[in-house]
Amino acid sequence: MKKPSFWVICLALIPFFAMCFSVSLWDRIYPMILGVPFNIFWLLSWIVLTSLCMWRVYRLETSRISKNSAATARARSNDL
């Protein structure tokens, strides 16, 4: 199978660091932002940012895939 590229993996790991591994850094009440405790506000913002990260990943991956399939199609027609 085609493995995703290095940068795409890095981009996809950002939400994991932000919402999962770094929990002890942001799991607190203050400062409250827009009246919401900091930990809840942090997670809600990262839900939106996750979608943005994945949008970027989507653009990178789809351009790579279409390039790839174009290349294999060319290789195949050369074989014939």
Added chain:
Amino acid sequence: MTSSAIALSVISTIVLLASTIGFYAGTRHKMSLEQWTVGGRGFGTLLMWLLMAGEVYTTFSFLGASGWAYSRGGPALYILAYLSLGNVVAFFIVPTIWELGRAHGLQTQPDFFLMRYRSKYLAAFVAAVGVAFMIPYLQIQLTGLGIIMQVASFGGMGRTHAMIIAVALVAGFVFVSGIRAVAWVSIPKDILMVLAAVSIGIWVPHHYFGGIAPMFAVLARVKPAHLVMPGATENLGHSWYISAVLLSALGGSMWPHNFGAVFTAKSADTLRRNAVVLPLYTLTLAFIFFTGFAAFLVVPGLRDGDLSLLTVVSKTFPVWMLGLIGGAGALTAMVPAAIMILTASTLFAKNLVRPIFAPEMSDDQVARLARIMVVVLSVISLYFAVYSSSTLVSLLLVGYAGVTQFFPGVVLGLFWKRVTMGGIFAGMIVGVGCTAFLVLTKRDPFNGLNAGFIALCTNFAVAVLVSALAPAKPANLRET
């Protein structure tokens, strides 16, 4: 009309209308096994989105999430994280699974294992484990449904009666229309659920505290410990959070019904776009959390946290609104229940009975057996829902811990050529055994880590070790 009668009529109108859509959804198609299980592989972005959202946001998101915010506080936040991160994982594995599915005509998760590892016993094992761990998930939906109907009808309808009626409807439209019914019933379900969640989450804090911000201000003054981890619990701290989020995010796409739904998509791109957009749907859950926290202040001391949302709602809203919320909640249980019953029946007929006991069965006979199993499994899960009691979240975590054990087999199968059938089989047996041992002997969480996560790590290690020790032989996924 009494308030019970008003609420009941609103609920039944919603449930019956939605079920009718379900019954009609498949009538224009001839129900072959391919149509029934994967909708002829023709679902576009919108229908796919509805189906995925319909599957992931279950009655658990409704009652369980508010229940945890109410009874445990901070640790409940793991739900927001894992639902978003699950989509990140899905982005990378799901489109590849779809491509293999189209190339090899796969319809179910065990089909994938059979194609990749060439062992009908491994596939049958995957099917059996899948069905076994889907039953608690199914039980969550039915228990939740019973609770919702009972409270929303002011006790006018008992839990058991409500569950029986709902199961009969679900079994009916699944039997007739298969996966198309699930996708189409998801439409009213998703719309109603978002409306209900947002209106409850805004109105309840507003009604009692004058808004969401003042509500949190009160909570932070009265009981600040409730808002951070470990909240009201002793052992659900940060290390538990990380392990539970990882387990659930990795396990999300491993549910047999989520895995199977992948094959309904029209293209791999549909699935990628879905994974980009779906995290945003998690935002609606925030409103459910707000309600749970508000309930903590308004109706403290409930013995069963799962009842907190409905208790505070019935205290706050007019009767017809309670009926509307009850109807939304009922559909939120019925849609996931429908797809689980459908998937479990297909697994049983196609991947367990045919390969092991009756290899001569035709596809049409498999389809017929699967439809009979719809009725049988509905009755079994109904029995469990009526006669056992466990809180919704703990049931969910058992299920996740179990199905996540498929993760090494899927991911290594996709991205590592040298992985062997023996390695995956051994890893899975160790993983499932480990989960069962830790959960059944009440050792979850174990040393501050989620039990399923420990099982997953052991599983992975065994799979890699056994595969690496096996003599190397060339295997190519693309061939045959």
